[in-house]
Amino acid sequence: DTEVTQTPKHLVMGMTNKKSLKCEQHMGHRAMYWYKQKAKKPPELMFVYSYEKLSINESVPSRFSPECPNSSLLNLHLHALQPEDSALYLCASHQTPGLNYEQYFGPGTRLTVT
Amino acid sequence: LAKTTQPISMDSYEGQEVNITCSHNNIATNDYITWYQQFPSQGPRFIIQGYKTKVTNEVASLFIPADRKSSTLSLPRVSLSDTAVYYCLVGTEGSARQLTFGSGTQLTVLP
Numbered sequence: 747d748t749e750v751t752q753t754p755k756h757l758v759m760g761m762t763n764k765k766s767l768k769c770e771q772h773m774g775h776r777a778m779y780w781y782k783q784k785a786k787k788p789p790e791l792m793f794v795y796s797y798e799k800l801s802i803n804e805s806v807p808s809r810f811s812p813e814c815p816n817s818s819l820l821n822l823h824l825h826a827l828q829p830e831d832s833a834l835y836l837c838a839s840h841q842t843p844g845l846n847y848e849q850y851f852g853p854g855t856r857l858t859v860t
Numbered sequence: 861l862a863k864t865t866q867p868i869s870m871d872s873y874e875g876q877e878v879n880i881t882c883s884h885n886n887i888a889t890n891d892y893i894t895w896y897q898q899f900p901s902q903g904p905r906f907i908i909q910g911y912k913t914k915v916t917n918e919v920a921s922l923f924i925p926a927d928r929k930s931s932t933l934s935l936p937r938v939s940l941s942d943t944a945v946y947y948c949l950v951g952t953e954g955s956a957r958q959l960t961f962g963s964g965t966q967l968t969v970l971p
Contacts, residue, residue, distance in 0.1 A: 750903070779959065788947060788961035789904065836903050848894070851903025
């Protein structure tokens with residue numbers, strides 16, 4: 747199984763809502779990532795988890811809260827988002843933190859904040 | 861951060877070989893060069909990775925000169941389905957350097 751799955755595929759939320767994005771992989775990868783991608787722009791790194799611990803936070807606003815409950819699962823909790831947070835949110839995983847292997851990306855969650 | 865520079869867009873015709881060059885003048889000794897392909901509304905897909913000289917897989921080749929200040933992704937005999945954005949990344953895993961996507965090159969393959 748060489749797949750990263752993300753749910754939901756689409757999400758529309760108001761600025762006062764609380765929602766969560768979910769990412770799952772069963773490849774035994776020990777590094778997992780969240781990226782944000784705006785239309786016609788490259789993906790921007792948000793968070794990196796290595797061995798279930800947060801290792802990189804790219805100065806992301808606190809209205810985005812990541813969580814890694816176990817080595818297969820990565821969540822992104824959303825609260826009080828702004829319309830400019832509307833984007834494609836991508837999850838990725840990587841075999842071994844610290845070694846140069848490829849990242850596997852999920853299909854993304856298309857988020858619209860109204 | 862190892863900044864990368866790529867052409868914004870390229871056009872090609874089916875069956876031709878396409879070469880996309882990425883400049884990375886401040887590449888560090890430990891940095892690897894990685895290329896990804898992305899179709900609209902999908903996550904990026906790994907194409908190839910290298911450190912020096914030439915790397916080839918079933919999809920593409922990656923040419924890296926001795927000074928490593930640039931790299932060229934070569935796609936042999938492209939088809940319409942190769943129309944996508946191609947990203948060059950330079951860095952070392954475990955740091956944010958490897959995880960910064962460049963602006964990407966939109967490749968359009970014409971019939």
